[in-house]
Amino acid sequence: MSVVDAQALLRGSRIIPVYTPGSVDEAVAVAQALLRGGIDAIEVTLRTPVALDAIAAVAAQVPGMKVGAGTVLDAAQMRQVQRAGASFAVSPGSSPQLLAAARDESMAYLPGVATGSEVMAAMAAGFDLLKLFPAQAINALALLAAWRGPFAQVRFCPTGGIDAARAAEYLRQPNVACLGGSWLTPADALAQGDWERVETLAREAAALSIV
Numbered sequence: 001m002s003v004v005d006a007q008a009l010l011r012g013s014r015i016i017p018v019y020t021p022g023s024v025d026e027a028v029a030v031a032q033a034l035l036r037g038g039i040d041a042i043e044v045t046l047r048t049p050v051a052l053d054a055i056a057a058v059a060a061q062v063p064g065m066k067v068g069a070g071t072v073l074d075a076a077q078m079r080q081v082q083r084a085g086a087s088f089a090v091s092p093g094s095s096p097q098l099l100a101a102a103r104d105e106s107m108a109y110l111p112g113v114a115t116g117s118e119v120m121a122a123m124a125a126g127f128d129l130l131k132l133f134p135a136q137a138i139n140a141l142a143l144l145a146a147w148r149g150p151f152a153q154v155r156f157c158p159t160g161g162i163d164a165a166r167a168a169e170y171l172r173q174p175n176v177a178c179l180g181g182s183w184l185t186p187a188d189a190l191a192q193g194d195w196e197r198v199e200t201l202a203r204e205a206a207a208l209s210i211v
Ligand SMILES: O=C(O)C(=O)C[C@H](O)[C@H](O)COP(=O)(O)O
Pocket: 018, 045, 070, 071, 072, 090, 091, 092, 093, 133, 159, 160, 161, 162, 180, 181, 182, 183
């Protein structure tokens, strides 16, 4: 069992939509729309009862989409998402148990960090692609600049309060590998089944990341 290289898995996937699934069918339609728009990774949060089934359905039915699990809060959930077919897992924070579970399950994992000590705990466990959360609330652009020196080998995936208008500046930071955000799957578009809107938002986001 070993640490899986999340940077390699997500290379080229610079924007990762954070999506909370309303149903399995909705999740498949959202993943297909994102892929049509040029976005090939998605973080499906474990915030609704259908989430594990949604992850399994996207993994099985949407080839080309890298499906990750978000809001992974404990080791039991790490095992569940691995069995559901997620190819990566993301947490809003981290714990020694989660870091060990990701290693035990050979799951590509982005632990959440907001402080230097948390970065160091993740690095010591062998992880080098870290979710920087909640980005806007912790002044993540300033943190990213300050951490470039001491944590030169670490790459970050800032998430939290980022939208289309803010994404480009984050993507320009040399230690930002990717970023996450829920703006590509707005609640009203999901309620209306407006997959074209999701596709358009994805296309606009994909264009931002080609810089
Ligand atoms: O559920 C998790 O694992 C989280 O860490 C939280 C999500 O990443 C944010 O809720 C997305 O942030 P927004 O783009 O501001 O909506």
